[in-house]
Amino acid sequence: MEYKDFDESFSLAGKTALVTGAGSGLGRATAMMFGRKGADLALVDINAAAANETSGLMASYGRKIVCLQCDVANEEDVEKMTADAVAALGRIDILINCAGVGFLDDAENLSMEIWDKTMAVNLRGAFMVAQKVGRRMIGQGGGKIVNFASQGALVALDNHSAYNASKAGMLGLTRTLAYEWARFNIQVNAVSPTVIVTELTDRTWVGETREKFLRSLPAGRFGHPNEVAAAALYLSSDASNLVTGANLVIDGGYTIQ
Ligand SMILES: NC(=O)c1ccc[n+]([C@@H]2O[C@H](COP(=O)([O-])OP(=O)(O)OC[C@H]3O[C@@H](n4cnc5c(N)ncnc54)[C@H](O)[C@@H]3O)[C@@H](O)[C@H]2O)c1
Numbered sequence: 001m002e003y004k005d006f007d008e009s010f011s012l013a014g015k016t017a018l019v020t021g022a023g024s025g026l027g028r029a030t031a032m033m034f035g036r037k038g039a040d041l042a043l044v045d046i047n048a049a050a051a052n053e054t055s056g057l058m059a060s061y062g063r064k065i066v067c068l069q070c071d072v073a074n075e076e077d078v079e080k081m082t083a084d085a086v087a088a089l090g091r092i093d094i095l096i097n098c099a100g101v102g103f104l105d106d107a108e109n110l111s112m113e114i115w116d117k118t119m120a121v122n123l124r125g126a127f128m129v130a131q132k133v134g135r136r137m138i139g140q141g142g143g144k145i146v147n148f149a150s151q152g153a154l155v156a157l158d159n160h161s162a163y164n165a166s167k168a169g170m171l172g173l174t175r176t177l178a179y180e181w182a183r184f185n186i187q188v189n190a191v192s193p194t195v196i197v198t199e200l201t202d203r204t205w206v207g208e209t210r211e212k213f214l215r216s217l218p219a220g221r222f223g224h225p226n227e228v229a230a231a232a233l234y235l236s237s238d239a240s241n242l243v244t245g246a247n248l249v250i251d252g253g254y255t256i257q
Pocket residue numbers: 020021022023024025026027044045046047050070071072073098099100101102121125148149150151192193194195196197198199200201
């Protein structure tokens with residue numbers, strides 16, 4: 001793809017974005033920031049009420065928004081959701097692959113049920129959404145995909161064997177999709193946050209584990225969802241047209257130690 005001048009304020013005006021996990025936390029923050037930057041949106045979540053709530057929070061933005069209930073681990077759901085999003089918005093320029101689950105247990109006790117559920121949503125689900133949306137992007141001449149990985153894709157964290165394996169897989173998937181789809185003008189990148197204050201981490205990072213981790217974080221604080229949304233914004237804007245297969249780490253320095 002030729003170089004083209006881009007909007008230096010990362011405007012998404014005239015673009016459409018599909019955000020999975022848009023009912024909560026990082027997905028909600030990313031959807032809302034993208035709405036403020038001018039994108040029309042498909043808000044996708046297994047929890048329909050939560051996606052509707054996100055839509056309600058954006059009521060004053062003046063954007064076109066469609067809320068779609070979908071379990072990203074279910075292929076039929078993903079096929080239908082993708083078709084419905086295209087029918088509502090015309091095309092999908094940006095995919096934010098954010099839906100995820102975090103079940104923690106020590107490796108010697110982790111059940112296979114938890115392992116399978118984690119992989120089904122975090123890795124297989126992310127691939128299925130990327131595949132169905134990617135086919136449309138190939139047909140329309142390009143697009144952007146941002147996969148939500150984690151610092152846990154890069155370093156060990158106590159009790160995170162299934163989660164970290166799913167997120168390390170997400171980075172392998174990101175590089176491979178980026179390589180295969182560069183010829184179709186689709187850029188595929190990942191973001192890897194540290195602990196960001198959301199409902200997921202309020203459940204999982206508690207007590208002494210939380211305090212101990214905070215002490216080991218060079219920045220000395222957890223992140224805000226908007227700090228991850230801003231990274232996803234850069235990777236979804238034309239400013240990053242030459243960036244593909246990258247993993248943008250947003251971790252206050254945790255993984256450089
Ligand atoms: N919050 C963090 O500290 C952090 C750090 C690193 C990575 N991440 C990743 O960012 C993403 C979002 O995390 P969050 O903290 O916002 O979590 P969250 O629990 O607040 O939100 C996750 C959303 O995904 C939805 N979801 C769950 N399973 C689904 C399914 N099968 N199909 C469709 N939707 C489903 C949930 O309903 C929820 O709305 C996840 O992939 C997570 O692993 C989060």
